[in-house]
Amino acid sequence: MAMKYLDKYPKKFRGTGGIRPILRVLRTMIKTTLHRPVTILYPYEKEWIPDNYRGRPGLRFDRCIGCGICMRACPTTCITMVDAEDDDGKIVKRPQVNVGRCMMCGYCAEYCPVDAMTTTPDYELAEFTRKDMIYDPRRLAFEGTTEMMEVHLEEHLQSNLDKGIEDKPTAFFDTDRPVLDDDLCIGCSKCAKVCPTSAIEMVVVGQNAKGRDIKRPKLDSTKCVCCENCVIDCPKDALKIEEVL
């Protein structure tokens, strides 16, 4: 390896009478004059941007399961879960984004377990009032969402790599699951109520001294997306997320 610039410069001779500097300047001048303009007339012409451009987040309403992972992943807490009416008129929870506060980090799209949230190439977001910057779930929809706008979380487990398995990318919503501390659980069924995917079912495991049923949550691992709603809402902190690494 050699130095490219330091070997050439500074030049020994830099007299004012030399013809070379003048020729160089002329050559550069002709080159730049013949070059087509490098600027564009912005509002009329726009630069091409790739599909994976990280503009405002966009939501595919029907795919969303209302788990709230995006809300908790957002660094600027600009997402709130609001009640919205789905196509059948049922009230469901869906994310609402305050785009005025959004820093276009793309975390919401990255962590969404069902790829309902995507990044979009929409960057012209100016509005007249700050209230207009709050995008409700329906307004978040983006026409022409393509596959490139989805951000996939493709993580590898260290334990898999140690075993030589390199072709099984996974994500936290595939592997991490809540586990129950049986002694702390009071059987209040709160976790079953907040679970967005109905992965938790309360089952009767026995009867206490007064003859009442003792209920314990039973997790359907295939449905769970590790949204931590149950962990956060548990009044006795009986649930913990078990991380698989």
Add this chain to the structure above:
Amino acid sequence: MSELSRTGYHTDKMWVTMGPQHPFSHGLWTLRVKVDGEYILDAEPEVGYLHRGWEKECENRTYAKIIPMADRLCYSASMTWSHLYCKVAEEALDVEVPERAQYLRVVADEICRIQSHLMWLAALGTDLGNLTIFLWCLREREFFLDLNVRLCGQRLTTNYPRIGGVRNDMPYYFERDCMRVVDRFENSLWDIINLTDESSVFVSRLKGISYLTKKQVANLGITGPAMRGCGVDYDVRRDDPYAAYDKLDFEVPVLKDGDAYARYRVRVEEMFQSCEIIRQAFNALQKIPKTAPYRLKVSKKIPAGTHMAHIEDPRGDALMYLVSDGSGSPYRLKVRSPVFVNVSASKAMLDGCRVADIPAVMAMIDMCLGETDR
């Protein structure tokens, strides 16, 4: 400059405040200089106008949420800062980043270094009154920002490294685009050099001012290209290698002259070396299968302890010190910003210079207030 000739002007010594809004300052900071006629006797930088409480704000965020914040430490070196943050978290978690991610990080870091140096050269051009340099440098820089868009979706706030890897693999067209940009850039950088090194006005503004000795550099803690222009042969990429830098072959430009012109030349050569590093990194990436892992799953919590990491920022030796208490957010995250230390040496740098030299001298530390004030 002897005391006698300085006072020979029969003028009172006075303090002049330059900034916070001043064309030379490239951000909000104040340089107070004590002048005697045209000569500078003393200088005092005042920073803090942009203090955002960055370090404190990190303490109530989870580890993952700090990555986009680390981008915002410096607008033109966002990739290296978020890389640094990920590196310190990886050191704390004791995970090894997959090879593919390491090379991708090298590519991203070098793109960041080139575009940051181009921003610096552009600013130096305007400081010295040559607007053509500014326009040409920004024209070239735009291509590198476009590469950032291809790679991770944003021009400046890249949010690309992740704890345990990178956000996404490069798209299939990235290598082609990157090679085109680098090849093109190497040619057009010579055009820009025609404007600078071939111009005796430009060179004479930089040559022979602001001499620093090796000893001064060591005592003042100056790092980065400003240090290498003074004859100190140290580069974190080579001497304490991180990511895949130990597998790459590149030169660290070091000049013994110690004046502002030497610092300028070190930076220009660094841009050429970065192009070479990008080429080599892509050669290595081709040998790694496309399906190879690029991101590891890491724990959300970091075990209690203290950890430190440093990397070569375009501006110098950037360091982060993490104190974790075993929870999901840091107990303390200390940032050592190279510019903050370099700017504190402004008295030594400006000693004996004239007022008109101030922009040229201070441009050589490539001021960035975002990381200085934090």
